[in-house]
Amino acid sequence: MKNNISKILSIFIAVIALIGAFLFIRIFMTDADDTEALNSAVSSIVSFSTILIYFAIGATVILSLIGLFTNPDNLKKTLLSVAMLGVVLVFAYFLADSEAVLDSQGKVLEGGEAGSSTNQWVGTGIWYSVALGFVASMFFVYDLVKGLIKS
Template structure:
C-alpha cells in the first residue's frame, strides 16, 4: 500500500471522527460553559496539527538532504536570515516602555524592537528585489 492510499484513508477517518464530534457538540446543550465535547475537538486538532507538521518535516528534510546543491542554498538563506535577526537585535533599543500603566523593562522592549527592525530590513530587501527584477525585465 503506497503512501497516497494511507494518507487518503487517514484523512477519511479523521473527517468521520471530526463530523461525529461536531454532531455531538451541536446536539449538546448550549447552556453550559463547560461543554464536554470541546476538549476532544481541541485534542483532535492538536493531533492532526502534529501529524501534518511531522509529515511536512519528514519530506522537507528528506528532499533537503537528498540534493547537496539545494542544501547549500538553503543553509545560505538560513544564515542570511539569522544575520538579519542578529543585526536587528543589535540595533534595537532596550529602554523601558510605559504602556497602559505598566512599565515594561528588560528583554521585552528589545525583542519587540528587534522584530520591528527585522520586518523593516526584510521589507526593504523584498522591495529592492522586486525593483531589481523589474529593471532587468525592462532592460531585456
C-alpha cells in the same frame, strides 16, 4: 507502489474527515444549557485538531529535512539562506534599544523597565521586519525592472 500509497492516503484522509465530522455533529447535538457536556464536546474537537496540527507540523519538518539531505545543492543553498537571515537578525539586534516603555502619561509600563531583554527583543523583531521588508522590496523592484527590460 505509488498507487497503493495513494489509496492508503485516501483512506487515511477519509477516516480523519469522518472523525472530524462526528465530533462536529456532536457539538450541535449537545444541549446548549448543559455547559459541562458542551465543554466536553468542544474540548474533544479541539484536542483532535491539536493532534492533527502537531502531526502535520511533524510530517512537514521530517519530509523537508529528508528532502534537504537527499539533495546536497539545496542543503547548501538553505544553509546559506539561514546564515544570511542570522546576519540580518544580528544587525537588527544591534539596532534595537532596550529603553523604558512609556504609556500615554509618560509612566513606565509594568515589565517595560529600561534594560529589559523583552524590550530588546521586541525592538529586534521590529527592525528585523523592517530589514526583511526592505530586502523584499528591493527584489520586487529588481524583478519588475528586469521584466520591463525583457519586454
